[in-house]
Each structure stands twice: as structure tokens, then as C-alpha cells.
Amino acid sequence: MTTCSICAGDRQTPYVHHDGYDYVTCLGCGFVFLDPMPDPERLVQIYNQDEASITAGSYPKAASRKRRAILRAMKLMPYFFGRDAIDVGCGGGFVVNAMRRLGARASGLDISAPAIAYARAAFPRAAFYEEDFKVFLGREQQFDFLHSSEVIEHIGDVNGYMRFLAAIARPGARLFMTTPDIGHRVVPDTVTDWDMLSPPRHVHFFTESTLETLLNTHGFDLVKRYYKKNAPTLQVLARKR
Numbered sequence: 001m002t003t004c005s006i007c008a009g010d011r012q013t014p015y016v017h018h019d020g021y022d023y024v025t026c027l028g029c030g031f032v033f034l035d036p037m038p039d040p041e042r043l044v045q046i047y048n049q050d051e052a053s054i055t056a057g058s059y060p061k062a063a064s065r066k067r068r069a070i071l072r073a074m075k076l077m078p079y080f081f082g083r084d085a086i087d088v089g090c091g092g093g094f095v096v097n098a099m100r101r102l103g104a105r106a107s108g109l110d111i112s113a114p115a116i117a118y119a120r121a122a123f124p125r126a127a128f129y130e131e132d133f134k135v136f137l138g139r140e141q142q143f144d145f146l147h148s149s150e151v152i153e154h155i156g157d158v159n160g161y162m163r164f165l166a167a168i169a170r171p172g173a174r175l176f177m178t179t180p181d182i183g184h185r186v187v188p189d190t191v192t193d194w195d196m197l198s199p200p201r202h203v204h205f206f207t208e209s210t211l212e213t214l215l216n217t218h219g220f221d222l223v224k225r226y227y228k229k230n231a232p233t234l235q236v237l238a239r240k241r
């Protein structure tokens with residue numbers, strides 16, 4: 001028996017079998033997840049393989065990442081200007097750099113050594129931490145703005161991840177989170193044609209409803225949804241109670 005991370009229900013139905021992995025759908029809430037869930041060590045191993053092309057001097061598509069990060073930060077600036085901000089899963093530090101340039105005291109956290117080496121070399125005026133959540137919690141830092149883009153779908157223990165975000169968020173802090181949207185109208189009917197369906201990298205998929213439930217469980221209220229008509233992505237702003 002597997003317990004749903006979102007609603008704690010224990011009934012699932014097969015969703016799709018792909019590349020040797022099985023996704024199931026929770027009959028209680030519609031959350032889609034890998035069952036069995038791969039070991040966290042295995043997920044870190046895959047993540048490191050995917051990061052193999054990153055060095056201190058080079059990051060794939062750096063110029064366009066930098067440009068997109070500035071555009072996103074402009075949209076979110078009211079929530080971090082003059083405040084303490086962090087990008088959790090910051091990769092090469094593009095969003096951290098953008099938030100710093102637009103007035104935040106900005107930090108970035110990632111477990112990838114080459115990504116953080118790149119970030120430190122490219123953006124020496126921001127603070128970067130190459131460590132896991134447990135170690136970072138020991139710093140007892142808290143923030144007014146948290147950015148978490150395309151991270152949660154890689155982490156098997158979603159409740160552990162949300163507990164971490166809640167622990168580093170001050171009351172009233174804003175959280176901007178993005179993740180693929182399996183409920184979006186442009187997801188192909190034959191879901192195996194969807195490039196986001198890439199097990200075991202993406203270990204689960206949210207809809208607006210399952211993401212909102214998870215946020216609420218961990219003390220965040222959904223404030224705003226940024227709907228992209230042609231991109232199957234959930235982009236939400238939430239507020240820590």
C-alpha cells in the first residue's frame with residue numbers, strides 16, 4: 001500500500017508506464033506520482049549526470065537563462081525589493097543575480113557543485129550555498145521571498161521539501177513556485193508524447209488543486225496563479241501564514 005503525499009489516501013489507479021517506470025494517480029485527489037518512488041540517492045545520481053556539462057566557466061544556454069531570469073524578476077520585484085530573498089535550487093545563479101540587481105539581498109542554494117562553482121564565478125556579489133536542506137537549516141536563516149522553480153517535481157519527499165521551505169520563510173513571506181502542470185490543456189492526450197514525462201527525473205505531477213492543497217498543509221495560502229495559455233506550467237505565488 002502506498003500513501004498519497006498530498007491527501008494521505010491509499011487508493012491509486014495506474015496512470016502510465018513509461019521508460020520502465022510506473023506512474024499512478026491518487027483516486028482521492030488526482031496527484032500523479034511514481035510508484036515505487038526511486039531512492040533519493042538514485043535521484044541525486046541522475047541529477048548529477050544531467051549536470052555533467054556544467055563547469056565553473058560554462059553553463060548551457062547561459063545568455064538566454066540570464067535574460068529570462070531578469071524578465072521573471074521584474075515581474076516579482078514588489079515581493080523582494082529591499083528584502084531577503086533566496087532561490088532554492090538556484091542552478092547557475094541566474095535568478096539570484098537578477099533579484100540582486102533589482103534590489104534584493106539575494107542568496108542561492110543548490111546541491112550541485114559545478115552549478116554553484118559557475119554561479120560564484122559569474123555572479124561574485126551574491127551569496128551561494130552548495131549544501132543540502134538539512135545543513136542549510138543549521139544556519140537558521142529566514143527569508144521574505146522564496147523562489148523555487150522546477151524543483152519540487154524532482155523531489156520524492158514533497159512534504160519534507162515543503163517543511164524546509166516553511167522553516168526558512170518568515171511569517172508573511174511570499175513563495176513563487178513553478179512546476180509542470182499535468183492538468184493543462186496543452187498536455188498531449190497520449191501523455192507519453194509529453195517531454196515533461198521523463199522518469200525518474202520528474203517523480204510526480206501536480207494540478208493547481210493538488211499544489212494548493214500541499215501549500216495549505218504547510219502554512220502557505222495561494223495568492224495568485226500566473227496562467228500560461230500555451231505552456232503546461234503551474235506558476236503560483238503563495239503567502240506564508
Ligand SMILES: [Zn+2]
Pocket residue numbers: 004005006007008009026027028029030031
Ligand atoms: Zn491524494
